[in-house]
Amino acid sequence: MVQTVLNIVMFSLLTTLSMPGYLFGGIVFFSLIPLFFALEKKGPILSAIVAFLYFFTFSFVNFHYLINTLTTGLPELFGRFNATAGFLVFILFCILEALPFLLFGFLYGLWTEKVRFRVLEPIFVASLYVISDYLRGIGELGFTGGRLSDALYNFKGLLQLLPFTGTLGLVFLIVIVNYEGYKLLRANKNNYVFFLALIALVLFVNGTIESFIPKTVGVKPIILAQTNMPQKVKYSYDSNTIADYLIKNFSNSPDLLTIFPEGVFPGTDIRNSDIEKRLLESFKNRTLVIGFPTLVGNDAFNSAVIYSDGAFFDKYDKVQLFPFVENLPYKEIFGRLSFLRGMYYFSPGELKVFDIKGYGKVGFQICFESFFPYISRRLSKDAGFLVVITNDGWYNSKIPLIQHFTQAIFRAVETHRTVVQVSNTGISGVVDEYGNFFALPENQTTWSIFYVKSNNDVTFYAKYGDYMVIISLILTIIVGLTAKKRRTIFD
Structure with a gap:
């Protein structure tokens, strides 16, 4: 239990440090690894709790600046509530942000260890994450801040995926890299060299593409x-x-x-x-x-x-x-x-x-x-x-x-x-x-x-929207139906 809590805290801090305004976006390529260690052999119920706690903690740390707004700024300006009420509202915000990840954790604990083909594991996990992150952004309480893709705002090479996939495509890629890193380290801690090579490859691709990107001049x-x-x-x-x-x-x-x-x-x-x-x-x-x-x-x-x-x-x-x-x-x-x-x-x-x-x-x-x-x-x-x-x-x-x-x-x-x-x-x-x-x-x-500059072309993403969610949903269903043997929710 202590190790699980430490993994959750480590994840939230690493992911926060990758977010805009903090340290370095590249951290996001390994920040989820502690989460996957924390989810090991937990079963669907405990995995759901762990996943909820991980995103709640991340939201609390990443959006900490809202605490001052809710406990000082708004109360002083409008005088309708006090600092305590403002802080409780911030806690409610973090809870609402984390709720969709109950689904991520539940399905992760139910099926991940029973995926029939190894090649499908990272795709399945990335699909679960994309679905949960998408759910967080819909409805009257929807919000998309804190997406893993936010970390890559100045990785201009990788950003060129966006006209085709939107930010959820970047989320999908980030989760796959993290999961593969987890599997490498899980097999042998000395495999960190191979994992670093994988990250280096991603950064190399980003830099190569970025070197060809023009700076357009408006008129x-x-x-x-x-x-x-x-x-x-x-x-x-x-x-x-x-x-x-x-x-x-x-x-x-x-x-x-x-x-x-x-x-x-x-x-x-x-x-x-x-x-x-x-x-x-x-x-x-x-x-x-x-x-x-x-x-x-x-x-x-x-x-x-x-x-x-x-x-x-x-x-x-x-x-x-x-x-x-x-x-x-x-x-x-x-x-x-x-x-x-x-x-x-x-x-x-x-x-x-x-x-x-x-x-x-x-x-x-x-x-x-x-x-x-x-x-x-x-x-x-x-x-x-x-x-x-x-x-x-x-x-x-x-x-x-x-x-x-x-x-x-x-x-x-x-x-x-x-x-x-x-x-x-x-x-x-x-x-x-x-x-x-x-x-x-x-x-x-x-x-x-x-x-x-005015443009008239309509990108693939602008035309078809968040189709990555549909693909992720289909992949999740396929993996679930072909799982070797489903765990009970009480395992």
Whole structure:
């Protein structure tokens, strides 16, 4: 039991160190090995418990920065709950993230040791992991942060798999490498040399492919306007003061498509107000995109509002709302968590693409929508490039900023679209279709001209989506049906 706990802790630390913002992504190629040792001869029930504990611990460590937001940031800003309640919400988040891995552990313990053909073992284990990770990202409580593929955001050679497989293809590859490493070490501890050779081969392939990757140069100039307004300050300012700030710091930029972050006016719909008139007068000769809530009847929306030639043009309303803060999922179960509400409970909008004068068709996303590949996939079928506006000013750590910008890299390569991200405090930047990125310095009030490129091709992944889950499901069923002899769940 002690060794199992140590393996779980070792796994969570190693995998966390591979994540964006920590140490080195290459660690992910051996970080799961302690997990497989911990699952040895456990049977389905104990294996399910071990797998749940491993992902709970990893989520707790990797997303530790949320603790400050939930125990200090939100309570101080909205005053609806205390630090203890915020910490319990974080524990609930970790539990929800880990629940799908009960399935991984159960089926791993039920069938892995009874797989009929050795060559199918790593494929079976990788399939189980892909299915569990996919389940974690669906539904109103879905979230994809912390995927093993996140570790490889700057392995540009391997990223070129994404237009064909999406991030789940990388997850599949990572689990196979880890499982083969486990089997080598399980057979003979001296086999670590062969395992290191396997990792070296993967890194060599990555480097070789990367050496052929071009850096594309866009032709259409845009302005990224990073407002850098701390949450306490932004929510304490009145809208006129915020407008003064924007005019002072950004109206001297060229008359190009200018993109501001999410929630610049956090609680006010400025449409048809004197504040809107002042802004449009200062930015009248350009297309302007700026985030604030919009109110329509009894509904509130988290919106990216588009102005063109000094007048309202259209708006995008966020589709994937942040659970508990922006909407209340499964009210019958989580009704008591309504105290987590931000300024409003928002209604979901609809995905749509906008024809921006001089730039063609553009798809917009807001905040953590960039974590969900299905949104970028659908937009890329019509949009020439994608824009993410977000407010990452909730954190006192650079790690979440990096982890969020990482998603823009994946979405860009998956769809072969330039992806623009504009954040309140950073990271704001542009990612090209191969994963090369250029960013503004964080925590500065600044603007800069970047260049974007429009593409029209639709990638295999954008067209067919997460088919890797279907393949994994088929492989899992085949292995289960052909197992030598199934274990009972009590073994």
